[in-house]
Amino acid sequence: MTRTDDSRYLKGGPVAQRIIASVREDALIATAEGFPPKLVSITVGDTDAVDVYVRNQRAKAALAGIGFEERRFAADITAGELEAAIHGLNADPRVTGIIIQRPVPAHIPIKTLQAAVHPLKDVEGMHPASIGNIVYNQLDLAPCTAAASVELLKETGLELKGLEVVVVGHSEIVGKPIAFLLMSEGATVTVCHHMTRSLAAHARRADALFVAVGKPRLIKADMVKPGAAVIDIGINSEIGPDGESRIVGDVDTDSVKEVASWITPVPGGVGPLTVAILLRNTMVALNRQRALYRATYGVADQLAAE
Numbered sequence: 567m568t569r570t571d572d573s574r575y576l577k578g579g580p581v582a583q584r585i586i587a588s589v590r591e592d593a594l595i596a597t598a599e600g601f602p603p604k605l606v607s608i609t610v611g612d613t614d615a616v617d618v619y620v621r622n623q624r625a626k627a628a629l630a631g632i633g634f635e636e637r638r639f640a641a642d643i644t645a646g647e648l649e650a651a652i653h654g655l656n657a658d659p660r661v662t663g664i665i666i667q668r669p670v671p672a673h674i675p676i677k678t679l680q681a682a683v684h685p686l687k688d689v690e691g692m693h694p695a696s697i698g699n700i701v702y703n704q705l706d707l708a709p710c711t712a713a714a715s716v717e718l719l720k721e722t723g724l725e726l727k728g729l730e731v732v733v734v735g736h737s738e739i740v741g742k743p744i745a746f747l748l749m750s751e752g753a754t755v756t757v758c759h760h761m762t763r764s765l766a767a768h769a770r771r772a773d774a775l776f777v778a779v780g781k782p783r784l785i786k787a788d789m790v791k792p793g794a795a796v797i798d799i800g801i802n803s804e805i806g807p808d809g810e811s812r813i814v815g816d817v818d819t820d821s822v823k824e825v826a827s828w829i830t831p832v833p834g835g836v837g838p839l840t841v842a843i844l845l846r847n848t849m850v851a852l853n854r855q856r857a858l859y860r861a862t863y864g865v866a867d868q869l870a871a872e
């Protein structure tokens with residue numbers, strides 16, 4: 567490949583900046599109209615990956631003109647107490663969106679908690695109703711990492727209709743939503759997982775290869791079709807040769823970038839864009855709430871706008 571290294575990289579930063587600038591415009595207008603958006607992040611216990619994500623949410627929410635509040639709960643909180651806190655946030659009209667950071671301690675049933683978040687405030691797109699909407703092709707509010715991954719594929723300019731896509735990983739928060747989002751775009755999607763018999767045979771067919779399994783450097787150059795787009799969603803920490811901890815993806819970037827036409831770097835790829843999509847989802851949630859408010863109370867919104 568004669569292209570410079572840099573041009574192969576699908577960087578999340580520039581796309582995230584574009585999205586955050588657009589979100590900021592809408593957020594400032596909504597705030598001026600008396601409907602300031604506010605995102606509440608729920609963390610239970612302590613995990614590094616969550617702290618990194620929350621830190622970036624706080625920073626980017628400030629840039630986007632969206633209020634941000636982190637609710638931290640001790641790891642020994644009961645599911646009932648947490649559910650009560652969520653219902654309190656559901657009922658609070660000042661709260662636009664609620665995200666429950668994963669993982670939560672083993673004794674907390676995450677699916678029950680996720681379903682406790684009101685669908686109108688489900689800015690992660692993980693409520694069963696939100697996932698159902700994706701199956702019905704309503705894509706304006708999708709799980710953030712999945713939506714960020716598809717957004718980066720669109721940056722390649724590849725025609726998605728009929729595109730041969732392989733998704734490695736079938737998690738409910740990333741792999742499965744990516745498959746549904748891409749099916750909605752007309753792609754031909756294969757989903758691989760730990761029971762798949764020959765991962766390499768499937769991966770080598772892919773015009774676009776999404777990898778979200780949490781295994782450092784799982785995908786090697788001989789598993790990638792020449793010219794493919796490779797979207798690396800892995801966020802693995804490992805100790806580098808200098809003894810320092812660093813973040814690496816699920817793709818062996820140095821070798822794969824010699825075969826692929828596009829590859830997302832880790833860090834600097836899907837991660838920053840995930841945060842921007844979360845903020846865009848917060849504005850989608852606000853607009854849905856205002857539409858419901860208008861439909862329910864009619865003149866109330868006009869009065870607020872005068």
Ligand SMILES: Nc1nc(=O)c2c([nH]1)NC[C@@H]1CN(c3ccc(C(=O)N[C@@H](CCC(=O)O)C(=O)O)cc3)C=[N+]21
Nearest residue numbers: 615616618619622666667668669833834835837838840
């Ligand atoms: N309900 C839920 N949804 C999530 O999407 C979710 C979660 N829980 N729990 C934690 C993981 C982790 N996660 C990250 C997102 C972006 C970066 C990110 O911005 N990474 C930057 C580097 C950040 C830095 O080093 O400051 C990058 O890749 O360039 C990191 C981690 C989302 N997660």
